[in-house]
Amino acid sequence: MNNDGLNATFQNLSQKEMSFEQVFHYIVQYMKKDVKGNYRLIFGTDSQVHANHTIFITGIVIQRERxxxxxxxxxxxxxRKMxxxxxxxxxxxxxxxxxLSLFTEERKNQLINIVLPHIYKGASFxxxxxxxxxxxxxNKTRIFVNEMVARMESLGLEPKIKPDAFVASSYANRYTKK
Incomplete structure (x- = not known):
């Protein structure tokens, strides 16, 4: 376990073995580049069953719209095959x-406070x-929609399902095949 509260390392195409603190730092820096931007902090997980194991990929995306x-x-x-x-x-x-649990109220507020002074100029988060x-x-998964949507809503997230769930169905999906 690391000081993030769970054993989590993150990676992207340019960096391997990032701690959550590093990830959060990159998100803050990204948002500070354009404090008047329209930001969406998006989480999503996809999985792929392989011969002897199942891979799960969780994506974190900070998107500045357009x-x-x-x-x-x-x-x-x-x-195991799940x-x-x-x-x-x-x-x-x-x-x-x-x-998502790594994004404490304090951390969420830190992100909100980046755009808060600019909401009347069109900024959003x-x-x-x-x-x-x-x-x-x-879709075989349709019977689980209400249950999973309710879980996301209970955490204060705006839930998105296919075809709008691109972080899970496209971004994370790409990495499950490896």
Whole structure:
């Protein structure tokens, strides 16, 4: 365990083995580049079952709408094939909740305070939880939508499901194949 409260290291294309403190620092620095921006702090997890294990990737993305993003992932490997869909979707949501828990009220307020003086000039900040499930009639995960959405809402996140859950279904998904 590290001082983040859970054993978590993060990485992205340019950096490996980042602590949560480093991740938070990068998010703050990214937001300070444009204090009048429209920011979305987004969390989402996806999984992939492999021959002898299941990989879970949780993405953290700070997006400045129409002006780019900074992102990183946390990888968790479970040493078995996790074939039960409900168990896997539930664990994806749990991992998203774990990473979100690192963003204490104090840290969230620190991010909000970056844009707060500029909200009347159009600045904004929202926090979203992206869930890799869909409500379409052919989607096997649709029976879990209400449960997982309620879990995200209980944490104060704005839940997004497919097709709007791009952090889980696209960004994190890319890294589950490896």
């Amino acid at each position: 002006k780019g993003a900074w992102a990183c992932i946390r990888k968790v490997t479970i040493p 074939m039960n869909l409900h168990e896997r979707i539930s664990y994806e949501t749990t991992l998203t909740e774990e990473v 929202t926090i979203e939880g992206h869930i890799d499930i869909g409500s379409g009639s052919r």
